[in-house]
Amino acid sequence: MPVGTVGTVKALYPEQVRQAGADIILGNTYHLMLRPGAERLARLGGLHSFMRWDGPILTDSGGFQVMSLSGLRKLTEDGVAFQSHFDGSKHMLTPERSIEIQCLIGADIQMQLDECIELPSERAEIERAMQLSVRWAERSKRAFEQYGKPGQALFAIVQGGTDLALRQASAEALVALDFPGYAVGGLAVGEGHEAMVATIAGTVPHLPSHKPRYLMGVGTPLDLIEAVARGIDMFDCVMPTRNGRHGTAFTWGGRLNLRNAQFAEDLSPIDERSTCPAALKYSRAYAHHLIRSEELLGSMILTWINTTFYQELMAAMRAAIADGRFDSWRAETKAQLGYLAT
Amino acid sequence: MPVGTVGTVKALYPEQVRQAGADIILGNTYHLMLRPGAERLARLGGLHSFMRWDGPILTDSGGFQVMSLSGLRKLTEDGVAFQSHFDGSKHMLTPERSIEIQCLIGADIQMQLDECIELPSERAEIERAMQLSVRWAERSKRAFEQYGKPGQALFAIVQGGTDLALRQASAEALVALDFPGYAVGGLAVGEGHEAMVATIAGTVPHLPSHKPRYLMGVGTPLDLIEAVARGIDMFDCVMPTRNGRHGTAFTWGGRLNLRNAQFAEDLSPIDERSTCPAALKYSRAYAHHLIRSEELLGSMILTWINTTFYQELMAAMRAAIADGRFDSWRAETKAQLGYLAT
Numbered sequence A, B: 001m002p003v004g005t006v007g008t009v010k011a012l013y014p015e016q017v018r019q020a021g022a023d024i025i026l027g028n029t030y031h032l033m034l035r036p037g038a039e040r041l042a043r044l045g046g047l048h049s050f051m052r053w054d055g056p057i058l059t060d061s062g063g064f065q066v067m068s069l070s071g072l073r074k075l076t077e078d079g080v081a082f083q084s085h086f087d088g089s090k091h092m093l094t095p096e097r098s099i100e101i102q103c104l105i106g107a108d109i110q111m112q113l114d115e116c117i118e119l120p121s122e123r124a125e126i127e128r129a130m131q132l133s134v135r136w137a138e139r140s141k142r143a144f145e146q147y148g149k150p151g152q153a154l155f156a157i158v159q160g161g162t163d164l165a166l167r168q169a170s171a172e173a174l175v176a177l178d179f180p181g182y183a184v185g186g187l188a189v190g191e192g193h194e195a196m197v198a199t200i201a202g203t204v205p206h207l208p209s210h211k212p213r214y215l216m217g218v219g220t221p222l223d224l225i226e227a228v229a230r231g232i233d234m235f236d237c238v239m240p241t242r243n244g245r246h247g248t249a250f251t252w253g254g255r256l257n258l259r260n261a262q263f264a265e266d267l268s269p270i271d272e273r274s275t276c277p278a279a280l281k282y283s284r285a286y287a288h289h290l291i292r293s294e295e296l297l298g299s300m301i302l303t304w305i306n307t308t309f310y311q312e313l314m315a316a317m318r319a320a321i322a323d324g325r326f327d328s329w330r331a332e333t334k335a336q337l338g339y340l341a342t
Helices: A014-019 A029-043 A047-051 A063-069 A095-105 A123-147 A164-177 A193-206 A221-229 A239-245 A277-281 A284-292 A296-322 A326-336 B014-019 B029-043 B047-051 B063-069 B095-105 B123-147 B164-177 B193-206 B221-229 B239-245 B277-281 B284-292 B296-322 B326-336
Strands: A025-027 A057-059 A073-075 A080-083 A090-093 A109-111 A153-158 A182-184 A213-215 A248-251 A254-257 B025-027 B057-059 B073-075 B080-083 B090-093 B109-111 B153-158 B182-184 B213-215 B248-251 B254-257
Touching (some): A090 A095, A095 A109, A095 A123, A153 A164, A164 A193, A193 A221, A221 A326, B029 B063, B029 B090, B095 B123, B123 B164, B164 B182, B164 B193, B182 B193, B193 B221, B221 B296, B239 B248
Parallel strands (some): A025 A057, B057 B109, B153 B182
């Protein structure tokens, strides 16, 4: 899922997001509840109509960004009180309010409020946050039964850090509550690729294989390939958009930092193996010039190319799985993208 | 002409510039000579190929921006020595070097180096700069005979501040040199709309009516209408793009500052009378949200709408002139755009 933080996938027209192959995008509850505001967004007809996106939208609970972005905040059993990073205004996010907001936004897939802690942390602290997240899952489910509409779904979030016993306990408790989909949260927060992959491998077997499994906030192309190899179905990440704005292109020949002087007179297309029109049309020299000049078109072009690459990567994995050749595809693609075989 | 300062009309894809109705765009010699550099741009195949613009390009001489943007600079009969505002590197711009650079860029219409001074200034100072500009016009013409290619053209620039006798002297001296087109320079530098219009009215009659007359760096919709009424054929201005990036929409109902709170819940399209797809597709409330959130899509949408509006405005004037109804069109349109009749 391309990330459309505040009601726009940054630097892309919605038609480009769709053309890149995206079926579903992500919106950030924390940002949207502060601006334009959940009740206002509902009065404006909901996020789909507001941003002219006619596909599904998944929203996070807002919890992760309350923890990482807001100023003063106080976590209790009830929820988390915080101050807006825009204007210092005070807000309270509870499991119930998060669901209410996500319903006001009109999100098709909603996420429970959870507590995502930094890694490494003490085991007791990780367990406490995991247990709290399970209790908040229950409360979220009851709230969703009140506010949710037909066709909408609420996913639960497995926590537990890199401790596989805690991950299993979290997964089993949430599966017992019977959600239509499960996320693996609390990863890509500093634990490293190997620990992340090991945690996924230890978590996924405890989640039902007939329901979507969503790895939140991940990741590099290598992360995606290795996570899919371990049973993950869905991802969201700002990497294609954020890196694009800052001059990095994800291509089928590997990652290019177009800011580098080596591209100043490179007239080859940015990625001749891409289906993105911009990857074929513009030279690396032009992209280098635009990025060095801090021109918006540089961000626009590279975000478009990267979003297309990520969608192509996922589509290629779906095709390889359907054809029963995922293992060979994985080895070839990792080599092609410049990753050492693991 | 939409302004493509450093090889991109800011926040627009070239296809959008074309779709907006633009036949020709402007590039800034000062910016391009510093980055990517004129010789490098020539090695890269010239500006058209570099930025994927298949229509004509006009470049300015670089003089205006040397005066307004660069650090230390020293003007002599020979030209102007200056330091780059990027890196402090030293450069010398003479009439000959300006033409050489514009030919390296591959500009279809090139402009002579001139000295544009601030207004108000002493008459003697205005006259000195005007006479210098005439001598530089001669040198530019000789340089263009050396560097220019078939199909390219060099325009001269009339100077003289708001002094009509100096404007007439400048125009007559330049017309005697026989250029294929003439610009009116040195306006929109603080003299105000009335003085600008009076200067145009006093200058245009001294320029041949069968050759293009180009008012440089102008202006508001009202400026364009009044200048066309006095015989101007061509314009360039950053207003549609710069204002778009900062939240102002030029519409057929007048100017809208979409940052204003009054638009926060305005679900009407940004401009229902525009032919720009974005003007019809997105609401004012969404544009307000994007601009308040400093989202790139806000700049993209409003730049697109404004560039389309300016092209539509010029197309409407051409049609009204061709139909012999320019006077009535002018009165109606000024009222529609919210300008008092003058």
